[in-house]
Amino acid sequence: MTDAAATPPDETYSYLGPAGTFTEAALKQVPEAAGRPWRSVNNVGEALADVTSGRSVAAMIAIENSIEGGVSATQDALATVPGLRIVSEVLVPVNFVLVARPGTALEDVRVVNAHPVAYAQSRGWLERHLPEHGHIPSSSNVQAASSLFDPDCAADAAVAPPGITEHHDVAVLAREIGDNPNAVTRFVLVSRSRVLPEPTGADKTSLIVELPSDEPGALLAMLEQFSTRGVNLSLLESRPIGDALGRYRFVVDLDGHIADERVADALLGLRRTSPNVIFLGSYPRADQREIEYHAKYDDEIFIEARDWLRGLLSGEPD
Numbered sequence: 001m002t003d004a005a006a007t008p009p010d011e012t013y014s015y016l017g018p019a020g021t022f023t024e025a026a027l028k029q030v031p032e033a034a035g036r037p038w039r040s041v042n043n044v045g046e047a048l049a050d051v052t053s054g055r056s057v058a059a060m061i062a063i064e065n066s067i068e069g070g071v072s073a074t075q076d077a078l079a080t081v082p083g084l085r086i087v088s089e090v091l092v093p094v095n096f097v098l099v100a101r102p103g104t105a106l107e108d109v110r111v112v113n114a115h116p117v118a119y120a121q122s123r124g125w126l127e128r129h130l131p132e133h134g135h136i137p138s139s140s141n142v143q144a145a146s147s148l149f150d151p152d153c154a155a156d157a158a159v160a161p162p163g164i165t166e167h168h169d170v171a172v173l174a175r176e177i178g179d180n181p182n183a184v185t186r187f188v189l190v191s192r193s194r195v196l197p198e199p200t201g202a203d204k205t206s207l208i209v210e211l212p213s214d215e216p217g218a219l220l221a222m223l224e225q226f227s228t229r230g231v232n233l234s235l236l237e238s239r240p241i242g243d244a245l246g247r248y249r250f251v252v253d254l255d256g257h258i259a260d261e262r263v264a265d266a267l268l269g270l271r272r273t274s275p276n277v278i279f280l281g282s283y284p285r286a287d288q289r290e291i292e293y294h295a296k297y298d299d300e301i302f303i304e305a306r307d308w309l310r311g312l313l314s315g316e317p318d
Contacts, residue, residue, distance in 0.1 A: 014039045014050040014059040020142040020160075020167040026090040026187035027060040042139070044073045048081050051192060058087065058191040065094070066184045067121055070237045075251045078190075078280060079208045079239065086188045086206055086281035087197065094185050095178040096122050099145050099170035100157040106173045111136060113144040114159035122159050124179040145170055186286070196258065197283050202290045203257035204234065206280035210241065210249045212273055219250075225269035226254060229262045230297030249276075255291045257282040261302035262293070 013033045016023040017040025024040075027033055039056055041047045047059035063074045078084060096118055100109065111134040112119075112126060118141050119126075126133055136155050138144035144158040145168050157173060164170060188206075197203075211218045226233055235253035256263040259282070270277050311318075 010057050012037045012039050012050075012056040014041050014047045014056040016041060016043065016047060016061065016140065018140070018142050018146070018167075020164055021140055022092050022094060022161055022185055023060055023062060023187060025161075025163070026062075026092050026185075027189075029090045029092075030060070030088065030189055033058075044071075044077050048077050048084065048190065051190060052081060052083060054192075058189050060090070060187055060189050062185050063089075063188045064186040064235065065117070066182065066186075067180055068117065070235065070239075070251060072239065074188075075208075075237070075239050079249055079251075079278060083192055084190050084280070085193055086283055087191050087193055088189045088283050089204065089286045090187045090189070091286045092185050092187060094121070094183040095162060095176050095181065096141075096159050097162050097164065097172050098122075098126075098157050098174040098177050099148075099160050099164055099168075100173055101148050102169065102171045104156060104171060104173070106130075109133060109156040109173070111155045112157050112159060113138050113147055113153070113155035115139070115141050115144055118144070118159045121179060121183060122177045125174075125177040126159075129174070142167065196281070199257040199259045199282075200284050200288075202285045202288050203255075203260075203282055204285050205254050205256060205258055205263055205282040207252040207254070207267075207270070208249055208276075208278040208280065209252055209270060209274050210276040212275055214246065221273060222250070222270070225266050225273070229266045229269075230293045231256060231262055231266050232291075232293070255293075261299040262297045265302055 013027060013036055015027045015038060019040065027038065039050065041050065044061050047061055050056040051059050061074050062071050064070050109130055113136045115138050119135055138147060141161050145160040145164050147153050148155060148158055165172065209222060211222060232255040233252060234255060237251045238248040239251060241247040241249050258264055
């Protein structure tokens with residue numbers, strides 16, 4: 001990683017900073033970002049603005065957490081900022097440490113500084129070991145720790161990433177304080193590229209879909225576009241559109257690549273029935289798990305059906 005100042009934008013990668021965040025850890029897993037300049041930003045909006053303005057070639061952002069589900073700020077931004085594509089995904093195991101200024105003991109802690117998501121994922125541990133503690137929200141996990149050295153800081157300790165000691169002179173009071181040892185956050189690398197990664201057989205496609213109307217069966221009709229073609233959904237979440245109460249869009253992750261016949265056919269069905277379908281990209285799954293589906297949904301089945309119809313229309317003999 002190098003400094004992003006005065007660097008060509010086609011070489012710069014943006015991420016939610018400062019250094020030491022889980023987002024930075026995710027970006028470290030991207031081979032093409034190695035040795036390139038990285039630009040630390042304050043929020044998802046700033047990261048995506050870097051990409052749309054051309055300031056950065058791509059941005060790493062969190063999109064889903066195994067404990068709390070989708071990251072609403074990211075989902076809403078991807079729905080409203082045009083011209084973006086997800087080109088890859090990364091999984092980062094998430095756990096936390098409790099840190100304090102050197103010389104502070106666990107029994108001295110009365111107030112804890114923590115990002116709201118980190119606090120929610122470690123609240124059980126904190127309530128068991130610090131039952132009378134107070135909480136001050138922080139803008140990021142790293143900022144929670146760095147703020148301990150601010151003269152006006154009212155916190156005695158902070159919930160932070162395990163690698164925080166590489167960046168700040170803090171004492172670790174406790175390790176692995178996350179309530180779920182299996183917690184994982186999914187990050188995506190977002191760019192303006194229209195070049196689709198080649199299908200691997202272990203792919204994911206992300207969409208945002210609006211229903212054509214608010215009436216009984218509208219959601220079922222949308223889901224049938226996938227089920228009748230053997231396409232499994234790994235994520236389905238609703239987010240308010242914002243123009244009226246009760247109006248929602250759906251964030252969808254499905255198994256497969258747009259180049260797969262069953263997926264392409266499902267997208268055609270969606271486009272015919274939904275007023276707005278945003279294609280966010282097809283890209284390799286981070287877990288590299290090969291997609292399984294019934295043989296009746298093989299590419300060859302769809303191709304043969306189209307050839308059969310074409311023959312009927314052209315008057316070819318049976």
